[in-house]
Amino acid sequence: DTEVTQTPKHLVMGMTNKKSLKCEQHMGHRAMYWYKQKAKKPPELMFVYSYEKLSINESVPSRFSPECPNSSLLNLHLHALQPEDSALYLCASSQDERYTQYFGPGTRLTVL
Amino acid sequence: AQTVTQSQPEMSVQEAETVTLSCTYDTSESDYYLFWYKQPPSRQMILVIRQEAYKQQNATENRFSVNFQKAAKSFSLKISDSQLGDAAMYFCAYRGSTQGGSEKLVFGKGTKLTVNP
Numbered sequence: 362d363t364e365v366t367q368t369p370k371h372l373v374m375g376m377t378n379k380k381s382l383k384c385e386q387h388m389g390h391r392a393m394y395w396y397k398q399k400a401k402k403p404p405e406l407m408f409v410y411s412y413e414k415l416s417i418n419e420s421v422p423s424r425f426s427p428e429c430p431n432s433s434l435l436n437l438h439l440h441a442l443q444p445e446d447s448a449l450y451l452c453a454s455s456q457d458e459r460y461t462q463y464f465g466p467g468t469r470l471t472v473l
Numbered sequence: 474a475q476t477v478t479q480s481q482p483e484m485s486v487q488e489a490e491t492v493t494l495s496c497t498y499d500t501s502e503s504d505y506y507l508f509w510y511k512q513p514p515s516r517q518m519i520l521v522i523r524q525e526a527y528k529q530q531n532a533t534e535n536r537f538s539v540n541f542q543k544a545a546k547s548f549s550l551k552i553s554d555s556q557l558g559d560a561a562m563y564f565c566a567y568r569g570s571t572q573g574g575s576e577k578l579v580f581g582k583g584t585k586l587t588v589n590p
Contacts, residue, residue, distance in 0.1 A: 403564055403580035404518070417577070449516060459570070461508070462578060464518035 364388070365465035367452050373471045376442060382468050384435040384452030393435040394462060395427060396451040404451055410435060411457065442472045475500045477567050479581035486555045487589050493540075494550045494584050496565030504570040507541065507548045508578070513561040521563070524548065526570075552586075560588045 365386045374380050384393065392411045396404035409417035410429040418427075424446075426438040435452055449469055453462040476499045486492035498507070509521040524532045524541050531539050536553045552559055565581040 401562075401583070403583055404578075406577055409577075451518060453518075461506075461520060461523055463520065464510075466515070466517040469516070 365452055365454050365463055367450075367465040367468050369468060370466070371469045371471075373473065374439065374442065375473050376444075378442075379438070379440045381439065382437040382450055382452075382470075384437075384454075384465055385433055386454040386463075386465075387433055388454065388463075389432075389456075390454035390463075391432060391457045392455045392460075392462075393429065394453040394455075395435070395437050396453065396464075398449040398451055398467070408437075439470075442470075444472050446470065447472045475502075475505075475567050475569065475579045477565055477579050477581040479563075479565055479584050481584045482582070483585045483587070485587040485589060486552070488555055488557060490555055491551060491553045492555055492586065494552075494563050494565075494586065496548045496550070496581055498546050498548065498565075498567050498579075500546070500567065500569070502569050506568045506570065507539075508566040508568070509537070509539070509548075509550045510564045510566060511559075511561045512564065512583075513558075518564070522550065555588050557588050557590065560586055562586075 368383045395407040398404040407421045408427040413429045424441050428436040449467045451467045452465040455462045478497045505526045507524045511519045511521050522532050522534045538551045540549045562583045564583045567579045
């Protein structure tokens, strides 16, 4: 079973809203990732959590705030986003950082 | 820094035919991993196949196989008996191997595969 789930599937928000994206896996993986993907481009890494600790932050603006409450769950809190932040946000997990990443279906975010 | 190049932005194939997608990479490391991911219009990135650089044998998964040429730094994907469901964007990706370290996936720009009935 290599399932990573993400909610919601779609999200539309205004620039003053606060919202959160959720990612969950029950494979016992200890590394989890957030990626941003613009149309017709490859995914861009945003954050990596390893054993529930933030190990990589790719200089992402502070309006994106990741959180890893436990080893199965990864959140991305959104606040005061800009229209250029509209994209597909993908979550992935792996056994640990040395192993193959498995992706979730993504959340399509639109910022108005 | 490692780079991954996919020189074919778009490819097309007839159903039941065979198609090969190209990928080259640049690295100074001797131990690493290579991947092909598929992303259909449904959006989910799906792992197609994985190759460890230390293995000389080319990886295969059913109709999908790779031609891994380590000296040439080439990692092409062959899809046999193409099906309509194979239509997708295909990304080649590289990841280094560091003991206990964080290694990012480096993606190519992708190849859009169309399968014609």
